[in-house]
Amino acid sequence: MVIVIKPKTAQEDIEKIKRKMESLGCEVYETIGENRQILGLVGDTSKIDPDLIKANRYVEKVMHVQEPYKKVNRLFHPEDSVINIGNSSIGGEKLAIIAGPCSVENEEQIVTIAEQVKASGATFLRGGAFKPRTSPYSFQGLREEGLELLKIAREKTGLPIVTELMTTDYIDRFVEDVDVIQIGARNMQNFDLLKAVGKTDKPILLKRGMSATIEELLMAAEYIMSEGNENVILCERGVRTFEKYTRNTLDLSAIPVIKKLSHLPVIVDPSHAGGLWWLVEPLAKAAITVGADGLMIEVHNDPSNAKCDGQQSITPERFDSLTKTLKKIATIENKKL
Ligand code: PEP
Ligand code: MN
Numbered sequence: 001m002v003i004v005i006k007p008k009t010a011q012e013d014i015e016k017i018k019r020k021m022e023s024l025g026c027e028v029y030e031t032i033g034e035n036r037q038i039l040g041l042v043g044d045t046s047k048i049d050p051d052l053i054k055a056n057r058y059v060e061k062v063m064h065v066q067e068p069y070k071k072v073n074r075l076f077h078p079e080d081s082v083i084n085i086g087n088s089s090i091g092g093e094k095l096a097i098i099a100g101p102c103s104v105e106n107e108e109q110i111v112t113i114a115e116q117v118k119a120s121g122a123t124f125l126r127g128g129a130f131k132p133r134t135s136p137y138s139f140q141g142l143r144e145e146g147l148e149l150l151k152i153a154r155e156k157t158g159l160p161i162v163t164e165l166m167t168t169d170y171i172d173r174f175v176e177d178v179d180v181i182q183i184g185a186r187n188m189q190n191f192d193l194l195k196a197v198g199k200t201d202k203p204i205l206l207k208r209g210m211s212a213t214i215e216e217l218l219m220a221a222e223y224i225m226s227e228g229n230e231n232v233i234l235c236e237r238g239v240r241t242f243e244k245y246t247r248n249t250l251d252l253s254a255i256p257v258i259k260k261l262s263h264l265p266v267i268v269d270p271s272h273a274g275g276l277w278w279l280v281e282p283l284a285k286a287a288i289t290v291g292a293d294g295l296m297i298e299v300h301n302d303p304s305n306a307k308c309d310g311q312q313s314i315t316p317e318r319f320d321s322l323t324k325t326l327k328k329i330a331t332i333e334n335k336k337l
């Protein structure tokens with residue numbers, strides 16, 4: 001961190017700032033220019049609030065030399081992280097394919113879809129039990145019953161289950177029942193929820209908020225990791241832009257950017273990004289081509305009667321042909337499916 005001091009500041013006021021920074025555990029190097037004094041801070045500046053420094057009336061500006069996230073940062077962890085979930089994993093050379101309906105509707109629906117996606121190569125089953133809906137009058141999910149049905153589908157197929165947690169109230173239940181806890185886009189900056197899942201050792205699938213920058217997503221992951229849970233998987237699911245044709249705009253460049261900045265695995269959700277079933281295939285192919293570690297895809301056996309997100313769900317048959325195409329792309333990318 002670099003602190004630029006205002007011109008004509010008295011040396012004793014500069015000394016006060018230096019002493020304050022040293023008391024926070026940093027070494028301070030002073031550079032005297034013709035018109036400017038600059039203080040360079042060396043050491044762990046992660047706990048220093050730059051706004052507090054900016055509030056000092058002798059400070060012109062504060063510049064970051066390093067990113068504000070540590071545990072997430074590739075700098076301190078050059079190898080790609082691989083998150084192990086039972087006999088499966090996310091990250092590394094094998095692509096993770098998470099597939100299933102937007103929401104769990106009944107036993108027959110979830111078990112049938114689970115069997116179908118497994119046969120086509122899915123490695124995880126998704127299904128919302130607690131649904132974050134824009135309207136309070138829309139289907140809110142089967143809640144606890146949904147979790148029970150997911151467990152039945154896991155029992156029958158062996159696929160680990162991924163489902164969204166919306167409140168800390170259910171955290172113990174999720175730790176007990178679920179293989180990967182999803183934190184949805186709407187809760188990406190629910191810091192109490194992030195800290196709570198950070199205290200568990202469950203793999204956490206953290207989805208990018210619909211208006212979140214890449215740095216905000218990485219800081220949200222830092223919240224989880226700073227509590228001790230290093231099993232974080234990031235998910236790009238499109239961000240809100242001026243474009244209205246698609247539900248969101250898939251930020252494909254986020255994948256190589258995140259890969260450069262962080263060691264955490266990153267997957268792509270083309271279903272919530274495009275919001276249209278026929279966009280799922282091209283976006284999924286693009287995601288793997290730019291280096292995603294996997295995909296989360298909404299699959300429904302009767303999309304026109306789905307209780308949630310039928311318009312963006314692909315049928316099991318289309319999912320099957322998509323995985324065949326993805327297998328070929330994976331080979332070119334030195335990955336496996
Ligand atoms: C979901 O995956 O079920 C979901 C609601 O997605 P998002 O949080 O990305 O909108
Ligand atoms: Mn959905």
